[in-house]
Amino acid sequence: MTAASTRLSKQARREQLLDTAMTIVRAQGTDSLTLLTLAEAAGVSRPIVYDHFGTRPGLLLALYRRLDERHRTAAEQALREAAPTPGDTARVMSVAYFTCATDMPEWNAISAALKGNPEMEAAEHEMLAGYTDWMAAALLPYSGLTPEALRLRCVGALGAAETIAAELNRGRATVADAVTALTDLIVGGIGTGAGVGQSVAGASRPYSTGESRRD
Structure with a gap:
């Protein structure tokens, strides 16, 4: 361990370790990531890694978060x-969802590695609830529904998004098709009173979609 490494604050050290862990996962997969391999790759002692994450599941969960x-x-x-319209808002959400699905393969790999872990299941429920909120x-500003009814529609939209993402991963849909389908579902389900096609057709692209980023 170098003298320079000891000058990092605890938060900076944690960020460094997570950066190194993500590099390992991207290059070698989750099976190659352990507290020992992380310590060796980061050039620190094992107790430092244990102090930050405790266990391998703790490390993987930190990466997932x-x-x-x-x-x-x-x-x-x-x-x-984005422009303050229901179509633009729905499209931003759709692009964000499928960009995550296509550009963050580590997400699914880490989730699979922690399957059955109670802390992971609790974290997934917490994150899903936060994203739904x-x-x-x-x-809500574009909906004629009560907040409770609208939230339930969002739960349904995210369920549909997961199914569409599975089709995307199987090569049965393009990213553009997936974004359009989810945008239509969101706008059509929030009770705007406007036609879905009209809302979506007028939506601008607030940032590049996953398909352009994959080219």
Whole structure:
């Protein structure tokens, strides 16, 4: 361990370790990530890694939460930059969802590695609830539904999004088709009183979709 490494604050060290862990996952897969391999790759002692994450599931869960935070931050920024219309708002949500599905393969790999872990299941429920609340709050100004009814529609939209993502991963749909389908479902389900086609057709592209990023 170098002298320079000891000067990092605890938060900076944690970020460094998570960066290194993500590099390992991307290059070698989740099976290659352990507390020992992380310590060796980061050039720190094993006790430092254990102090930050405790166990391998704890490390994987920290990575999963980090991906979720980055996804939410990007989605919220795109929403702030979008035109204040139901179509634009729905499209931002749809692009964000499928960009995550296509551009963050580590997300599914980490989730699979933690399948059956009670802490992971609790974290997934927590993240889904938070994302649903965010969607409902953003769509409420354009909806004629009660907040409770709108939130339930958002739950349904996210369920549909998961199914559409499965079709996308099987090569049965393009990213553009997936974004359009989910945007239509969201706008059509929030009780705007406007035609779905009209709302979606007028929606601008607040930021590049997953298909352009994959080219």
